[in-house]
Amino acid sequence: MELKTLADCVAYIIVYAGGFDGHHSDEEVQKGGSILMGLMTHFELDQDGDGDVDSDDAQIAFERAVSTYNNAEDGNTQTKYFLNGLHFVKEKLGKENLQVLATKLKEMMEADGLVEQEEKLLEVVNEIAAA
Numbered sequence: 535m536e537l538k539t540l541a542d543c544v545a546y547i548i549v550y551a552g553g554f555d556g557h558h559s560d561e562e563v564q565k566g567g568s569i570l571m572g573l574m575t576h577f578e579l580d581q582d583g584d585g586d587v588d589s590d591d592a593q594i595a596f597e598r599a600v601s602t603y604n605n606a607e608d609g610n611t612q613t614k615y616f617l618n619g620l621h622f623v624k625e626k627l628g629k630e631n632l633q634v635l636a637t638k639l640k641e642m643m644e645a646d647g648l649v650e651q652e653e654k655l656l657e658v659v660n661e662i663a664a665a
C-alpha cells in the first residue's frame with residue numbers, strides 16, 4: 535500500500551476501474567492518463583513539489599497506484615483500496631467532484647466498448663458519491 539496523496543488515490547481508482555474487466559486497453563490507459571492529468575491540474579496536485587503540475591506528477595501517482603494494485607494480497611484487498619480511495623476523494627474534493635470523476639470513469643470504460651461488468655462498479659461509485 536503506497537498511496538500517499540489524493541492524486542495517488544485518484545490514479546488507483548483509474549487503474550482499478552480500467553482493469554476491472556480483466557484487461558487495460560490502450561484507449562483506457564490513454565483516457566485514464568488524461569483524466570488524472572486534468573484533475574491534477576484543476577486541483578493543483580503538485581506531487582514532487584517543484585511548483586508546477588505536469589506529467590512527472592501524474593507519473594508518480596500512476597507508479598504508486600500500479601505498484602499498490604500489483605502488490606495487493608488478493609482481489610478483495612484491491613477492492614478495499616478502491617473503496618477507501620473513493621471515500622478519500624469524496625472527503626477531500628466533495629461529492630460533486632466524485633460524481634464528475636464517476637462520469638469520467640464511465641467514459642474511460644466505454645472507450646473499449648466493454649462496459650457490461652463495469653456497470654456494477656459504476657453503481658458502487660455512484661452510491662458512494664450520492665450517500
Ligand SMILES: [Ca+2]
Binds near residue numbers: 582583588
Ligand atoms: Ca510538479
